[in-house]
Amino acid sequence: MNSPDASTVTEALYEKRKAVHPQRIDGPFRRFKWLVMLVTLGIYYGTPWIRWDRGPYAPDQAVLVDLANRRFYMFGIEIWPHEFYFVAGLLIMAGIGLFLVTSAVGRAWCGYACPQTVWTDLFQHVDRFVDGDRNKRMRLDKAPWAAGKIARRSFKWLIYLVIAFWTGGAWIMYFADAPTLTVDFWTGQALPIAYITVAILTLTTFVLGGFMREQVCIYMCPWPRIQSAMLDEKSLIVTYKDWRGEPRGSVKKARRDPGHFGDCIDCNQCVAVCPTGIDIREGAQIGCITCALCIDACDRVMGEVGRPRGLIDYATLEDCEHEAAGEEPKTVWKTLLRPRTLIYFTVWGGIGLALLFALGTRNHTELTVSPDRNPPYMLMSDGSVRNAYTLKLRNMESRPRDMEIALEDLPEAVMWTDAIGRNDAARTQTVMVPADATRTVRAYVTAAPEAGSQKFSFRLTSLDEQREQDRTETLFSAPVGE
Amino acid sequence: MADKRIDEPTGTEFVGHEWDGIEELDTPMPRWWLWTFYLTIAWGIVYVVLYPAWPLINKGTEGVLGWTSRGELAKELDIADQARMSFRNALARVPIEQLPANEELMQQAVAGGNAAFKVNCVQCHGSGAAGSPGYPNLNDDDWLWGGDLKAIEYTITHGIREQGNDGARLSSMPPYEGVFEPAQTNALVQHVLSLSGKAESNPVGAQIYADNCVACHGANGEGDRAQGSPKLNDAIWLYGSSREEVRRQILQPRMGMMPSWESRLDPATIKMLAAYVHSRGGGEDFVEVAEDPAAKADEQP
Numbered sequence: 001m002n003s004p005d006a007s008t009v010t011e012a013l014y015e016k017r018k019a020v021h022p023q024r025i026d027g028p029f030r031r032f033k034w035l036v037m038l039v040t041l042g043i044y045y046g047t048p049w050i051r052w053d054r055g056p057y058a059p060d061q062a063v064l065v066d067l068a069n070r071r072f073y074m075f076g077i078e079i080w081p082h083e084f085y086f087v088a089g090l091l092i093m094a095g096i097g098l099f100l101v102t103s104a105v106g107r108a109w110c111g112y113a114c115p116q117t118v119w120t121d122l123f124q125h126v127d128r129f130v131d132g133d134r135n136k137r138m139r140l141d142k143a144p145w146a147a148g149k150i151a152r153r154s155f156k157w158l159i160y161l162v163i164a165f166w167t168g169g170a171w172i173m174y175f176a177d178a179p180t181l182t183v184d185f186w187t188g189q190a191l192p193i194a195y196i197t198v199a200i201l202t203l204t205t206f207v208l209g210g211f212m213r214e215q216v217c218i219y220m221c222p223w224p225r226i227q228s229a230m231l232d233e234k235s236l237i238v239t240y241k242d243w244r245g246e247p248r249g250s251v252k253k254a255r256r257d258p259g260h261f262g263d264c265i266d267c268n269q270c271v272a273v274c275p276t277g278i279d280i281r282e283g284a285q286i287g288c289i290t291c292a293l294c295i296d297a298c299d300r301v302m303g304e305v306g307r308p309r310g311l312i313d314y315a316t317l318e319d320c321e322h323e324a325a326g327e328e329p330k331t332v333w334k335t336l337l338r339p340r341t342l343i344y345f346t347v348w349g350g351i352g353l354a355l356l357f358a359l360g361t362r363n364h365t366e367l368t369v370s371p372d373r374n375p376p377y378m379l380m381s382d383g384s385v386r387n388a389y390t391l392k393l394r395n396m397e398s399r400p401r402d403m404e405i406a407l408e409d410l411p412e413a414v415m416w417t418d419a420i421g422r423n424d425a426a427r428t429q430t431v432m433v434p435a436d437a438t439r440t441v442r443a444y445v446t447a448a449p450e451a452g453s454q455k456f457s458f459r460l461t462s463l464d465e466q467r468e469q470d471r472t473e474t475l476f477s478a479p480v481g482e
Numbered sequence: 483m484a485d486k487r488i489d490e491p492t493g494t495e496f497v498g499h500e501w502d503g504i505e506e507l508d509t510p511m512p513r514w515w516l517w518t519f520y521l522t523i524a525w526g527i528v529y530v531v532l533y534p535a536w537p538l539i540n541k542g543t544e545g546v547l548g549w550t551s552r553g554e555l556a557k558e559l560d561i562a563d564q565a566r567m568s569f570r571n572a573l574a575r576v577p578i579e580q581l582p583a584n585e586e587l588m589q590q591a592v593a594g595g596n597a598a599f600k601v602n603c604v605q606c607h608g609s610g611a612a613g614s615p616g617y618p619n620l621n622d623d624d625w626l627w628g629g630d631l632k633a634i635e636y637t638i639t640h641g642i643r644e645q646g647n648d649g650a651r652l653s654s655m656p657p658y659e660g661v662f663e664p665a666q667t668n669a670l671v672q673h674v675l676s677l678s679g680k681a682e683s684n685p686v687g688a689q690i691y692a693d694n695c696v697a698c699h700g701a702n703g704e705g706d707r708a709q710g711s712p713k714l715n716d717a718i719w720l721y722g723s724s725r726e727e728v729r730r731q732i733l734q735p736r737m738g739m740m741p742s743w744e745s746r747l748d749p750a751t752i753k754m755l756a757a758y759v760h761s762r763g764g765g766e767d768f769v770e771v772a773e774d775p776a777a778k779a780d781e782q783p
Contacts, residue, residue, distance in 0.1 A: 017513060379718060
């Protein structure tokens with residue numbers, strides 16, 4: 001222990017969280033953050049209330065994850081469980097989208113759109129509204145727990161709780177008809193899972209947004225660590241241009257000793273506004289979510305002292321080297337358009353186009369056939385051979401449709417089903433498939449014994465103006481010999 | 483701990499591990515993390531007190547709540563039984579003739595019968611209900627005692643040739659061992675096979691058939707469900723259709739036995755089994771059977 005300073009740090013078993021009290025700031029990036037917050041929260045809270053008419057057999061909620069009936073509705077698109085690859089595709093697009101954004105503009109997701117950032121921002125505005133700006137809040141923090149402080153804290157936490165509850169409440173609206181669920185929820189008729197989900201999300205929002213805040217980004221979230229691997233020297237990150245700022249000195253000192261000091265006047269505004277409580281002048285670090293509020297703060301100060309803006313700015317590592325060497329920085333377009341971002345964009349767009357193509361050409365009528373294997377064939381009293389099949393007729397339109405099942409190949413054979421009956425055995429059968437449903441039909445195909453084992457097909461045709469078709473090949477089994 | 487070293491830029495102590503010049507720092511954990519850790523320990527202690535936890539020599543600690551996974555299973559089975567009660571009650575109330583009219587009940591009955599079949603019937607009739615020589619195939623359209631729901635239910639309830647059950651279906655083919663000369667037997671076998679077009683008919687065989695067999699099997703081998711005598715003019719042969727097999731069945735007939743299930747299964751389960759067997763593709767409608775004398779015989783208790 002040669003350094004007394006260090007020993008105080010190293011001997012502690014834990015590190016107490018240092019409360020962050022970011023100061024109010026205005027500027028282009030702050031306004032952009034307001035906009036993003038408005039849009040993202042608006043989408044989150046509002047989407048379940050958008051209506052979308054799908055006719056009498058389907059729900060009229062625009063976005064609905066109907067877990068009970070295993071359907072996913074998104075405006076004009078309806079996804080069945082077997083089409084989950086569309087959702088998987090969307091998730092892959094979201095992943096590659098993050099790669100694209102990160103390699104181009106660094107941790108923009110963290111800085112603007114991540115729910116943790118948006119809700120933390122919202123809760124910090126509540127802090128400001130109840131307790132005042134940075135200095136007042138710091139004073140209140142240190143103040144003893146008197147009546148006034150207790151009243152303020154209770155009021156603030158109550159607002160936290162209302163926001164948290166509203167957040168949890170909005171989540172469940174995606175899984176059931178929103179107006180009905182709201183009534184059920186408040187009259188105590190909703191399912192227990194609805195109350196449990198709201199309770200859990202209220203708790204997590206209250207704790208993560210109200211108290212954990214930047215600790216989530218620094219200790220809990222894997223994304224910042226993954227991002228450090230995705231950033232390269234060509235990515236835009238929030239940078240303090242130390243070659244321009246150092247050595248730091250106040251305006252007064254600079255006046256006394258012109259030529260010695262850099263542009264940074266060491267006013268600490270960049271630290272005061274930071275929502276994660278870091279000092280950007282120490283360089284790129286895991287705690288920086290690149291929200292760019294320090295850029296707003298520094299630009300304002302630079303304007304006040306009459307120095308050029310951009311001492312703290314979005315810049316690439318490569319540009320910084322060029323700029324430090326006195327060269328012209330690259331334009332933003334040149335920074336954004338480079339092979340890596342273009343490749344990411346191409347892959348991202350390719351998947352998107354493939355999904356759209358698959359969505360546009362998908363068939364709303366499907367047939368699956370599973371032949372009975374035990375027994376594979378039956379000998380009937382008139383000497384003919386009968387095979388049994390389980391057919392699944394899928395009607396993905398939200399209206400009931402008549403469908404025709406027909407035998408292809410296998411001449412002379414006839415079929416009857418559990419719906420039609422043996423007396424009406426024929427080459428084709430028509431059955432009604434209910435709206436947005438799969439109907440299971442047992443089909444019995446009878447052929448003369450001379451037919452022998454052979455492949456044949458069932459063809460399913462929807463008997464409406466669409467005339468959609470699906471054909472499934474299967475096997476007709478017959479005894480060998482004879 | 484003589485060589486404690488401090489990392490200059492962060493002021494944090496080194497752990498002492500080094501890989502290719504990269505060293506690990508002993509960064510302190512955040513306080514909330516530690517609290518969470520203590521909380522899990524407290525949770526663990528509470529859990530050990532409440533629930534079974536420590537394995538001992540003969541048996542583990544039981545926990546003050548007395549929870550067991552077997553008890554949990556029994557509770558869940560109870561709940562499942564409760565849930566099935568309404569279905570079973572409904573099934574017990576509905577006469578089997580009216581079962582097909584209630585589509586949903588019928589579907590449930592078929593599903594329940596499928597499960598009961600796997601437990602009680604597959605030993606003889608096979609898991610696909612396709613039977614084997616001597617054990618009837620239940621998928622086809624050939625029924626010795628009738629193939630409508632009621633006839634099937636009756637057969638399952640009372641059994642076939644089951645001693646001690648007054649309602650059991652009885653039929654008996656007398657053995658003809660020593661009655662005919664071998665040549666006569668050959669001629670009779672030839673005639674029986676000719677009924678389904680498997681051989682040429684002959685006058686000797688036809689005469690013997692008319693004298694001995696017509697009463698039960700009918701003039702053209704059409705059989706008689708009232709007494710459970712098999713059709714001889716179709717393609718289905720319970721004991722085989724080779725000359726040797728037919729000859730043996732005439733001289734020393736084998737007659738299978740099916741146990742009565744009324745003392746082992748409740749009426750609802752028997753209804754489910756009847757519905758399942760009927761659904762295998764060979765089930766007959768009541769409409770056809772209404773004119774059939776066999777159905778009338780079935781209606782006797």
